[in-house]
Amino acid sequence: MDEVVTAIADPVRRQILTMLHAEPLAAGDIAQRFAISRPAISRHLRVLREGGLVRDELIGRKRIYRLDPGPLAELVDWLTGLVTTDRWERHLDALETEVYRTRRERRSGAPAAHRREHTA
Incomplete structure (x- = not known):
């Protein structure tokens, strides 16, 4: 490589x-x-x-x-691994945020969108 x-x-x-x-x-x-x-x-x-x-x-x-693009395959695989990991981490972080938001909403008894309408 x-x-x-x-x-x-x-x-x-x-x-x-x-x-x-x-x-x-x-x-x-x-x-x-x-x-x-x-x-x-x-x-x-x-x-x-x-x-x-x-x-x-x-x-x-x-x-x-x-x-002859063949020798580029190893480099592409390596680079893809770097990029893919970062993308998946961002997706998982966003999912975690949504899970915590949903839990908060359930504990408070009202959806966040509903609460925002009444405070505006």
Whole structure:
């Protein structure tokens, strides 16, 4: 997972992944879309390849890159666990609040909405 996180840490590499999500592209076509040198793009592609996020294939004289989202699954699972836990905690906190409110209303003998109407 560390290689994947390192690979997606750079905004240029994230842009490349977004481009490859839309379609496979030749290295030259990728490089043309950036204002940085071709060797710099080659280094970015190497990091993405080493992280397992892209696959390359030599077709004629062109190297075609394709997105391979598989290695992102472990990161997505980990992130989802963080987000889901927080969401469930908020839901459970809200449920607990409602349970206490209902208990208070039962003890007082009148629903909270009814009490508010008479105090307004």
